Amino acid sequence: MENHFKKTFFQGLVGQKCPHCRNANLFEYSGFNLMNFSTMHKSCTHCGQDFVIEPGFYTGAMYFSYAFNVAILLVVGLGANILFDLHVYTLTALVIGVSLVTMPFNFRYSRVLMLYFFSGIEYKNK
Numbered sequence: 646m647e648n649h650f651k652k653t654f655f656q657g658l659v660g661q662k663c664p665h666c667r668n669a670n671l672f673e674y675s676g677f678n679l680m681n682f683s684t685m686h687k688s689c690t691h692c693g694q695d696f697v698i699e700p701g702f703y704t705g706a707m708y709f710s711y712a713f714n715v716a717i718l719l720v721v722g723l724g725a726n727i728l729f730d731l732h733v734y735t736l737t738a739l740v741i742g743v744s745l746v747t748m749p750f751n752f753r754y755s756r757v758l759m760l761y762f763f764s765g766i767e768y769k770n771k
């Protein structure tokens with residue numbers, strides 16, 4: 646059963662919930678389900694909010710994804726370079742590896758951020 650207590654903006658965002666009701670999940674499967682982590686509901690299973698805002702709406706999510714990957718490059722790449730004496734190929738492989746492992750996380754939160762900040766959907770608890 647879905648719970649109906651009010652969630653904050655932040656709880657809804659982190660929990661990958663519908664931005665309109667913050668009750669139902671945006672994604673059909675867990676982020677650890679590697680075959681299906683990207684599958685989204687077309688509309689909210691709780692309030693019916695449409696998640697397909699307009700054709701190509703989620704194209705903008707790649708800017709968030711890009712930002713996540715730049716952050717990984719800076720934190721992991723520079724961090725490992727400062728802490729350990731690694732060859733540039735090893736550093737590159739490390740950054741690519743971390744980027745691949747965190748891909749489901751990046752993909753999902755890029756879309757969540759897109760929905761929460763650029764969809765114009767307003768929160769209404771029913």
Ligand SMILES: [Zn+2]
Pocket residue numbers: 663664665666667668669689690691692693694
């Ligand atoms: Zn909803």
